[in-house]
Amino acid sequence: MDHRATTLPMPPGWPARIRAVDSGAATPPAAKPAATVVLLRDAATGPEAYLLRRRTSMAFAAGMYAYPGGGVDPRDGEAELAWAGPGPEEWARRLGVDARTAQAVVCAAVRETFEEAGVLLAGPDARSIAEPRDWSAERAALEAHELSFADFLRAHGLVLRSDLLGGWARWITPEFEERRYDTWFFVAALPSGQRAALEVGEADRVAWMTPAEAVRGYDEGRFGMLPPTVTVLRELSAVPSAAEALTAAGRRALDPVLGRAEVRGDRMTVRWPGYDELTIDGDFPEA
Numbered sequence: 001m002d003h004r005a006t007t008l009p010m011p012p013g014w015p016a017r018i019r020a021v022d023s024g025a026a027t028p029p030a031a032k033p034a035a036t037v038v039l040l041r042d043a044a045t046g047p048e049a050y051l052l053r054r055r056t057s058m059a060f061a062a063g064m065y066a067y068p069g070g071g072v073d074p075r076d077g078e079a080e081l082a083w084a085g086p087g088p089e090e091w092a093r094r095l096g097v098d099a100r101t102a103q104a105v106v107c108a109a110v111r112e113t114f115e116e117a118g119v120l121l122a123g124p125d126a127r128s129i130a131e132p133r134d135w136s137a138e139r140a141a142l143e144a145h146e147l148s149f150a151d152f153l154r155a156h157g158l159v160l161r162s163d164l165l166g167g168w169a170r171w172i173t174p175e176f177e178e179r180r181y182d183t184w185f186f187v188a189a190l191p192s193g194q195r196a197a198l199e200v201g202e203a204d205r206v207a208w209m210t211p212a213e214a215v216r217g218y219d220e221g222r223f224g225m226l227p228p229t230v231t232v233l234r235e236l237s238a239v240p241s242a243a244e245a246l247t248a249a250g251r252r253a254l255d256p257v258l259g260r261a262e263v264r265g266d267r268m269t270v271r272w273p274g275y276d277e278l279t280i281d282g283d284f285p286e287a
Helices: 014-023 088-095 099-117 136-143 149-155 211-219 227-236 242-249
Strands: 032-043 046-054 069-071 159-161 166-172 181-189 203-209 260-264 267-271 280-283
Touching (some): 032 242, 046 227, 099 136, 099 149, 166 227, 181 227, 203 211
Antiparallel strands (some): 032 069, 046 203
């Protein structure tokens, strides 16, 4: 990977918030645990990733391209679930958390992929996937928190397939952001026979793109993306298939990546350790 420093633009609002946190005038909010899934399908030009462009009305990452994902529901860590693949204890070692939190994080990854993309990483047993059908009512109930994911699985006799997920990365929103998340990134292959939703409530566009195509759109200024999103796509650009992405995921370290800001008078620098290409550096006089 090319790790040369660049001069990326500073997002609006960051300088003021960076100063406020640096001076002690603002207290960083706690980072809420979250999970997101890079859904991949094989195509003639290589694997394609399922991307959502978040509506401009969204409170977080408005107008940005992202993957299906959302917050972790702590109740999922306590529920009795039919489970196939690596268990919560094994995922706990992989994710660097306790078993209860690991179960909740994996559940969030599977639930959010189902809610937002309509892709269900669960099946009637440990070796199969649920048959395609109209799940719109169930997805709406889950999104409205009228139905728990454990109750949904039990009602339909389904087993959560944690073996279909690969842990790829963990990124924590910088302390100067107003909304902060501690997000685990997973990769998963689109199961045979399933189709991803063409319309998503929180998105005004959905698209399948090769990682290289998506990164090119970002580099050319056509696609807005947060640092973790474009970084994961860059990393996936060299992967030849969805199956290879899952294999590669097993070799990756999941140490958290946290961007930090330095203030020296009007000069501000934001760095993400190990990712020099994301560096933002410049003079930002106080208004």
